Amino acid sequence: MTVLPLLPLTPQPPLPLDWQPRLGEADFFISDANRAAVDWLARPAAWPMPRVLLIGPEASGKTHLASLFAARTGARIIDEADTRPDGEPMFHAWNAASAVRPLLLAARRLPRGWAHRLPDLASRLAATPLITLSExxxxxxxxxxxxxxxxxxxxxxxxxxxxxxxxxxxxxxxxxxxxxxxxxxxxxxxxxxxxxxxxxxxxxxxxxxx
CATH class of the missing domain: 1.10.8 (Helicase, Ruva Protein; domain 3)
Known part of the structure; x- marks a missing residue:
């Protein structure tokens, strides 16, 4: 059910404040909802290929987890990959990924629902290991x-x-x-x-x- 609109009691609403989320290692809480994804990202040397899809719902910590992974490994991160209509950059990034610089694509939806329309990219994404974050x-x-x-x-x-x-x-x-x-x-x-x-x-x- 949708919450009723907030009605402040003061005559002038407060100004929005600029705040930044904390994205450190200690700020990412691990539970059963994300443990499998965290464990997978902890051992990229064991991956079958230097590429991974990270799928999770809105605000589930995809960007946070991806940034931690990039800081440890130098990985290339493409966030909100499912919303990008131009698939060419992702296609080239997929091909360029290596053990030295792996690729992590973060998205809310499974690859079949992504916005791009490149068959070659779709076939590569279908073969890419996928890890998920649960609610x-x-x-x-x-x-x-x-x-x-x-x-x-x-x-x-x-x-x-x-x-x-x-x-x-x-x-x-x-x-x-x-x-x-x-x-x-x-x-x-x-x-x-x-x-x-x-x-x-x-x-x-x-x-x-x-």
């Missing part, structure tokens, strides 16, 4: 909520994270939306992050599908 389990959802608050310079009380974890849809997109709404509400109403603030925003809903 978060309980432990990962709580960690993602905590990190998203921290990315915005906010320290969320543990009881708030627990309250949200039990009520929002178990998806990365829902976690991102819930944190954004709470941040906006806290600024607009000049209140601290808390369970009462979250309840005032969300308890009129049957769930937080967002």
């Amino acid at each position: 978060p389990d309980d432990a990962l959802l709580a960690a993602v909520l905590t990190k998203r608050f921290a990315d915005r310079g906010l320290k969320a009380p543990p009881e708030l994270v627990q309250w949200l974890s039990l009520r929002i849809e178990r998806s990365f997109a829902a976690a991102a939306r819930a944190v954004a709404l709470l941040d906006e509400a806290a600024l607009a109403q000049r209140r601290e992050l808390s369970v009462p603030l979250a309840r005032a925003l969300f308890d009129t809903q049957l769930d937080l599908g967002l």
Whole structure:
């Protein structure tokens, strides 16, 4: 179910703040939802070819995980590969990949749903090893909520994270939306992050599908 639009209590809405997500090794939380992908990227020397597809839902940590892999290996990363209508650069990158510089293509959709229309690229992608990120389990959802608050310079009380974890849809997109709404509400109403603030925003809903 979609959350009702946020209505700030102050007459002037807060200005959006510029914030950058933390993308360090310590900021990537490993659980059963992503462990297989992490393990695969930890041993590129054992791959059958120096190429891999990383598939996962919106906001699942694909860019974060890919950037960590690139920092360790010097790999070439093509993010949002499924949305790129021009397949030629990906085709050439696939052919140029090597053990010295492997290729990681990150996307939300499986290759058959990608925007390009190159048969030669499609055949190569079909033969490329594929690893996936699943929607978060309980432990990962709580960690993602905590990190998203921290990315915005906010320290969320543990009881708030627990309250949200039990009520929002178990998806990365829902976690991102819930944190954004709470941040906006806290600024607009000049209140601290808390369970009462979250309840005032969300308890009129049957769930937080967002």
